[in-house]
Amino acid sequence: MPKLNKDSTLNITFVGIGLCLLCSAIISIIAIQLRSIQENNVVLDMQKKIVSSAGLTTVYGSVENAMSNIKTMIIDLDKGEIVDISPDSYELAKELREEGKYKFLSAENDIASIKKREKFSKVYIEYKDDKINTLILPVRGYGLWGILYGYLAIEGDFNTVAGLEFYEHKETPGLGAEIDNPKWKALWKGKKIYQEDGQVSLKVIKGSVLENSDDFVYEVDGLSGATLTCNGVTNLIAYWMGSDGFLNFINNLKEIDV
C-alpha cells in the first residue's frame, strides 16, 4: 500500500478545502435548524419583560395567556396616534439609525439624556372586557453608566402606575442595579404620575417616603448609594410622560375612552 504523502501540495489543498466545506455545511444546517427556536426565544424574552412590568404574569398564569390579551401597536409620538405599521418588524435600534425616523433633542428638551428620540414607538395595551386595563410603554434614559431601557405600565385611568421593569442597564451591581430588586419595584405599584394640573410629579426621592406625606403617591423611596441612577429614573419618567413622550398619545386615548 503506497504511503500517503500528507505534506504534498495536493493533500494540503484537499484537506484544507474539504475541511472548510464540511465544517461550513454542518454549521449552516444546524444554524438554520435552530433559527426558529432562537427567534422565538428572543420574542419570548421580551414578552416576559413586558408582561412582568405590568404585573400580569400572576394574573394570567403564563406569559402566553397574558400576551393573548395584549395588543401591540405602533404609534406616532408627535401626533399621539396609532399608525398602520406592522409591529412585528419594528426594532428600536433600527429606527434610531434610519434617517428621518428619529429626531435629535436639544439640550433643554433632553431631560433623560437620550440625545435621539424615535418618531414611532411600539406600545402594548392590555384589554379587559373591551376596555383598556393596562398601557405598557417603552421608556429609556441615562442612569449612571449607560442608558436604562425599560417598560412602564400604567393602569386604565392613565395616571396610576402598575409597574416598572428595566430589561437592560449597566448599573453597578448591589447599588444602581438594585433597580431590579423586586422589593423596590413593588414600591411603584399604585403611585400616581400626574398632578391635578397635569404636571408630571412622580419621582424617586432621597431616603424613604413618609407615610403621612402629602406627596406620598408621587414619591418612591430612593436606593441608597445610587443617587445618580435614581435621578436617571426620575428624569426618564419626566421625559416620557411629558409632551415630548407619550402625553399626546395618552390624551388621545382618554378622549376615545370617554
Add this chain to the structure above:
Amino acid sequence: MSNYSEILFRPVFKENPIALQMLGICSALAVTSKLYPTLIMCVALTVTVSLSNFFISMIRNITPSNIRIIVQMTIISSLVILVDQALKAYDYETSKTLSVFVGLIITNCIVMGRAEAFAMQNPPGVSFLDGFGNGLGYSVILIILGTIRELFGTGTILEYEIFPLVQNGGWYVPNNFFLLPPVSFILIGLIIWALRAWQKDQIEEPEFKMSENSPEIIPNPPPTPSSKGST
C-alpha cells in the same frame, strides 16, 4: 483499564489545566460571578474540548503538518459556533449572561493545547477521554470559584438564599468585591497554594536562586592607585 481512568482523572488534580498549566484563566475570571452560568460554561467547554480532541485525532493521519494549526482552529471554531447556537436556542437567558465568553472558547488555550499536545499523537477514543478529563479539571476550579463568589457576593447559591441579605431584612451585607473579576485571581492563587501543599511534586523549581548575603559576594574594591609612584 487503569490507563483510561488515569487519562480521565489525571487532569483533574494532578495536571489541572488552570492550577498547574495556567491555561484558560481569562474565562475563569469572567464568568464565575454566579454559579449557574459557570456550570453552563463548564459544560460548553467540556463538550468543545472533548469533541475537538476526538475529531482532530480522527484526521490526524491525513492532516498536513504545516497547516495543522489551521485545521485544528477550523474544527474548534466550528464546534464553538455550534455550542453557541445550541445555547441560544435552548438556554437563552444564560447565553445572554455569558455573551461573548462562549465564543471566546475558541481562544481558550486548554482546547488548543490539548489538540496539539495529545490529540495529534493519539487515537480518537483516548483523545476524547483526555479532552473530557481536561474539561473536568477546568470545571472543578470554575465551580469552586463560582460557588465562593456567588455565596459571598450575593449571599445565594444557584439563586437559593443561603445568607439572608440586609436588603431583604436579613443580616448579611453582600461583599461586592466578590463580584469583580480580580477576586478570582486571588482565589485561584489560594487554590494553587492548597493544591501544591497537598501534591508536593507540582511545586516548580525556582528559575532564579536568591543568593545569600555573604561578604564573599561583595566584589573586591578596585585597587587604589599607588601614591608612592615616582613622579
